[in-house]
Amino acid sequence: MHSDNRAPLPLKLAAAGGLFFLLAPIALIFVYAFTTEEKSFQWPPPGFTLKWIGVTLNRPDVWEALFLSLRVAAISTVIALALGTLTAAAVARSRFFGRETISLLVILPIALPGIITGISLRSAFSLLEIPFSTWTIVLGHATFCIVIVYNNAVARFRRTSGALIDAAMDLGADGVQTFTLVILPNIATALLAGGMLAFALSFDEVIVTTFTAGQQTTLPIWMLEELVRPRQRPVTNVVAMAVVLVTVLPILAAYYLTRDGEHTAGAEK
Amino acid sequence: MSAISPAIFAPRSGPLSRAVDWVIRHPRMFVFLMVLPITLWLGIVYIGALIALLIQSFFSIDEYSGLIVHEFTLKTYAELFRSYNLDIIIRTVSMAAAVTLASAVIAFPIAYFAARYARGKWKALFYIGVMLPLWSSYLVKVYAWKLVLAKEGILNWLFAKLHLTWALEAALALPVVGGNSLSVSYLGTFIVFVYIWLPYMIIPVQAALERVPAPLLEAAADLGATPGQSFRMVLFPLAMPGIVAGSIFTFSLTLGDYIIPQIIGSSRLFIGQAVYTQQGTAGNIPLAAAFTVVPIVIMGLYLWGARKMGAFDAL
Amino acid sequence: MPVREPPPERTDMTDAVTFRGVSRHFGPVRAVDEVDLEIRDGEFFAMLGPSGSGKTTCLRLIAGFEQPTAGHIEIFGERADGVPPYLRNVNTVFQSYALFPHMNVLDNVAFGLRVKGVSRAERLKAAEEALSMVELAGYGSRRAGELSGGQRQRVALARALINKPRVLLLDEPLGALDLKLREQMQEELRKLQRALGLTFVFVTHDQEEALSMADRVAVFAEGRIQQVGSAEDIYRRPASRFVADFVGSSNVIPADFAGVGAAGQWASLRPEDITLDPAGREAVVTGRYFHGRVVKLALDVGGQALTALVAPRDDLPDAGQATRIAWDPARVHLMERGS
Incomplete structure (x- = not known):
């Protein structure tokens, strides 16, 4: 099913919103992997570090x-x-x-x-x-x-x-x-x-x-x-x-x- | 062209060739040999285990010794109807229904856009945008929502920045669905369920919509239907089998899940958690077995209904 | 119809393919029902019939894709019962060509030699030769998907012929081609068959194609053979109402009406054998249809409906007008069976 018409704006917004809902939480994972915060899930992260990758590799x-x-x-x-x-x-x-x-x-x-x-x-x-x-x-x-x-x-x-x-x-x-x-x-x-x-x-x-x-x-x-x-x-x-x-x-x-x-x-x- | 070559070649020698020739000459045997492994594996091991479980649901547990009484009884099933257990069932089914409905509403525009308007690069983006969360680790996705919903997390931060904290608090103040924070309320459980099962709804709906021929909508317009009417009278009915197919997943997966409500939600149990605790810590295998019969029966009815609506073609 | 050599004389040679009481039933469906048939060595044999008449199943029975549920098939006198396709020295040109999509043209053509263990150099050389035979030299490295319908058809032909089969089976091989190409291929197939002296068994639903190409034609309906004979035989002397109607849409009329036999018998009168004749019988034109080379007239002769094909002229009667028609009783064929 294909149409050459352009999508109506509300549909575009709903589809884009849906995609954002699907992908944003996964993107968040990538940010938290580098946070310097150890005890909580604080947002925004106070700082970034690569330290935990090394620690994980040695576990x-x-x-x-x-x-x-x-x-x-x-x-x-x-x-x-x-x-x-x-x-x-x-x-x-x-x-x-x-x-x-x-x-x-x-x-x-x-x-x-x-x-x-x-x-x-x-x-x-x-x-x-x-x-x-x-x-x-x-x-x-x-x-x-x-x-x-x-x-x-x-x-x-x-x-x-x-x-x-x-x-x-x-x-x-x-x-x-x-x-x-x-x-x-x-x-x-x-x-x-x-x-x-x-x-x-x-x-x-x-x-x-x-x-x-x-x-x-x-x-x-x-x-x-x-x-x-x-x-x-x-x-x-x-x-x-x-x-x-x-x-x-x-x-x-x-x-x-x-x-x-x-x-x-x-x-x- | 020599006309001397034989019309029918001699059968070949060698045990493998002979075996292959024999099997080809006996097509029924060939099919039998092909389906034998799956029949043994699923038909005997899997179905056997399911039946063994069902049989145990007709046993009961001795209340004093905690031992299983191997005698046929419906006592364990009666226990399901105690208000405490009945609440668990109603809670789970209502959640499954709400999650299914919300998934359908959110999935439809995405599927519709991907099927009707997206092309080339955008089509690939939509495909990956749906497949990525579908195939990403279940636990990682739950974990991601723990990050999102945490008190110090991004969602609360966002609401605060937008000066909307009052709206969030109003939602959490609602009876039943609310709670201390999103991560310990039904509302939170609901959001995570919808997130995790949404791709299972999008894919069959999109497949159903892709199959609607564009001339059909042109015909509807030609016959004088407004866009709204052609959506309601042509597109939506044709997408319905896809929605039903998707709902099989969202409904079934919600019914059986015990990890999401355990990590994000209130302490009140869902069917999956009840099964897990009954067979684990409580050691009440008969009650756990009886609990598993509930989703089987519900899904059986559901699948029967879905089949009538032709949903299996959209899978 | 072009004049052509007479079909090969019947000798005491073994037939290429023999069906003896062959049936192929799929559950309650009698795809092929008690068929007896001899296909002579070296002839171009057509199996003609509407879809579902059993002609393709007969072809698949010869190839070995299906096994008869009753009766048996002989190929050059050898019983083929239970023999799988790969042990039969018979090859097929498939309706959709069935070229292997994962191989190029040369590997497709060389496939039969490859599975027989012929060395790579030898089989590729043979494949090149086969490709030049079908005028596709130099196309070897292409993929099937890059060829036109006519070219695929030639590749399929080369792929089958490279194995030097005793019988070549062709399942509606021209069905997917456009009209011009089809006519050209008909001629080429006919030439190729003569040059190779090979038995061709050709399945088609197109009666003109069957009549123009084949030495002999078998007309199929409902799993049974209605008539076997030369093209001329089938057309001029249809054995049954079905054959008369299916081959060239004949007028099937009561014999006494046609003036050749007694009441209760049926006769076939070809539309082109009816002429407009001022001395003939009275008829009313109920419809007139211009077809280019001919004009089709729907007629009513005292309650009997007839179709006539006449040359276009300026003074042809219009629908609703009366006219007079005649036919030569010698052109009327009295049929054996009315059904």
Whole structure:
């Protein structure tokens, strides 16, 4: 939907105001990371310093939490990529009994509040006497990461004309060759985008994690502890800024990856 | 062109090739193998855990020993209807409804502008402006609002500079929603909820609006509709599935959240907090389980209604 | 209609493709229903029919994208039951061309050789040759998206032919081209088929295209073959009302009215075979439509509606006027089936 008319002023103001509302708090994070004030959230900041960045870099607890988060996010993303792609291929390419159920099933972990996923996994762990570990966190994360990859992949599969797969097989490519030479190159950017978003989602997740982590501390759990009982305000400010930076880059990359693929591959007329 | 080559090539050898050929010859088996992992993972692990939780909601806790009685009872559900617990449910649902409504109102102009007027660089800016807060760390966003709403923070400073402190105080003096300061009032909780879930509303609304063909609005104008009428009678009804789709997120996410009201808000509990404390410190898994059934039921009804309105196409 | 060589003589050679009682049902939908068909080696065979008539499904059955739910298909005498597409020495030119968007033109053309393990240098050389055959030499480094519709069509053709298939399947390959280009490609395809001596199976819904290009035509409707025969056969001697109507919109009239048979039988009378004749039957013109080369007259002959195509003249009767018409009973074809 596009119009050549100019937008009415009230609409412009409302849209600009909305964008400001969305972005201003994030900008604030960047200012507070450099404040000299240690005890409160005073505005305007009395002065600026780079000192807290150095202090944060020397904090082993922050590093440990960061590494656990990265590990969990990496494993969850790999699992989500495998399961999400397979499911998307089946749902987009064929009709079978239970197809609707599966597409609903995949959405369920994000349609239901995270707390439900968290508590049900936790009670299942305790019923089955499974001790908390990296893998219990991964189990929870992969469950809701699948849908991210699935959504990206299914959209691309639908846009990739089925005739391409027919054409590859017609020209003599077997299942494996068709996958590696035709399907994969056509869905690669969608998978990369889905994978990065899944990574960002897992890296950031806190609600399910509080139920499946036990005594382990991921970066978001470290943040949460600081939010509930602030002890290290300046360090928290710096960590918050770092987290924003880490999530911004994959989003920008995912945007550029999916932007170009908007035409239907292989169905040009 | 030699006409001697065979019309049908010989099947290939090698175990992998043979397996691939076999699977291709059996498309049903192929699909089965493709959906098997997801079925095992979500269908058994995830749904299994959900069902196990639901079963526990039919158990009860012995009031004296604090142990779980593994016998079927509806006692725990009855407990949900005690005034204290009922208040929690009503409080949460009202908050979810208010947040959803406010998100829709704020999201619409942004989505409308992005879909209808923004092009090129502006379109990219709007996209990133929505995606950035959507994908930024949830906790960092909550933290940012702690900075904004703090007594010594930027918002109070701004109100003071504009000589509007009286307005803020008047808002905080309101019964129920007010409080000592924004960071310990329902008003504060509400603002943060709206902020955090707003992108989830903008995206489906914008998607729905993008799909409205421009000639449709021209047709409405051609048939004599004023801009206001074509908005009310053409554009808004067509955007409605997008709003409903967005409301699924805002409603569901608010219902289940327990961190925002814990950090910014009064000490009165929301459903998420009740679940968390019941299963954690209180050790009352049956009541926690029964509490989780509330959002499931509400969302079930909500999704059923949304499906009827065709909202799933706008996701 | 251009004069052309007679179709290849039927010999005791094996047929290129044979359908024996082939059905393909999708649930309750009978896309292809008990089809028997022989496509001879080296002929240009057209499958003609409206959309949903089963012609494309038949093509997909030959290619191996679909498997019959009943009956079986032979390709040069070999049973093709369950054989996947990549083990069939048959190639397809797709309706939308299905060029791989992530490869350039040369890699597209070389794809079939690549998956067969032909070395890079060899396959690229073969691809260059195939491209010059379709007059696209030098286009190898372009992407499919940078080509015009006609050029894509040629690439798709080269990509299929490089594999030296025994049968080439073409699924509405000219549908996306404009009229001029389509006529040019029709001629080129025909030439190419003769030069290669290859069996072409061509699916189209355009009856003129089928009649002008093919040695033989099969007319499809509702999953069944209505008639198989030479273009001349199909046009002059339609077997059924459907064929008469679909191919060249014939007048289907009671045989006794046409003056060739008994009551209860049906006959086909081509609109161009009706002439204005002062000695003929009385008719009322109910409509007159100028079509350029011809004028279409809607007529009412004693309650029977007829359509006639006549050469434009200044003294043609107008709508509402009476006139007289005639036809040569020899041009009337008595049909086997009225339905």
